[in-house]
Amino acid sequence: MATFLLELVSPEKLLLSRPVEMVTIPAEEGEMGVLPGHAPMIVALRGGVIRVRENGSETEALFIAGGFAEVSPERVTLLADEATPLASLSRAAVERRLAEAEAALQAAIAEPEAKRDAAYARVQAFRTAVSVAQAA
Known part of the structure; x- marks a missing residue:
């Protein structure tokens, strides 16, 4: 399956940088799924859960307190105010x-x-x- 580069950055460090199949992000307007080839955009993020899909299943879920996302056909960069894996x-x-x-x-x-x-x-x-x- 096609992939794109997902990068999740918090003020402290780069938390994630790898190819993924899909990411669901908590955009201000509502949940937004991003797949490879998505139209370019910049969106504000509200507090919510980022869900990462790889190999046909959800591999990570992280809470973010807000931030911004830059989406392009080959890459998604999430700039989060803070990010924490749900398990912790x-x-x-x-x-x-x-x-x-x-x-x-x-x-x-x-x-x-x-x-x-x-x-x-x-x-x-x-x-x-x-x-x-x-x-x-």
């Missing part, structure tokens, strides 16, 4: 981060709209993280 995503730690994000959202009520929107997006990202966390 601690539910307790994510619940703490959700509580912090909710408190920040409450504090941002009187702030400009852009700041409130960013705080709300963070809350939504960590609500997703709580629902997909697999570690204790």
Whole structure:
């Protein structure tokens, strides 16, 4: 089957760089599947799960807190604010981060709209993280 190069980069390091058959990404507008030969585009990413398919099956699933994706016919580069494999995503730690994000959202009520929107997006990202966390 045809492949394309998938690169996942976080502020700390390059997390993934290899040929894959398909990747599903959490675009702002909704889940987006990318196959080889996809039309070029740049999309904003919301908090959610990246799912990687190789050899006909899902080989990796990672939570990202947001970022951007650059898609071309031969390559997808994901620039994630943070990325964590679902298997090592601690539910307790994510619940703490959700509580912090909710408190920040409450504090941002009187702030400009852009700041409130960013705080709300963070809350939504960590609500997703709580629902997909697999570690204790």
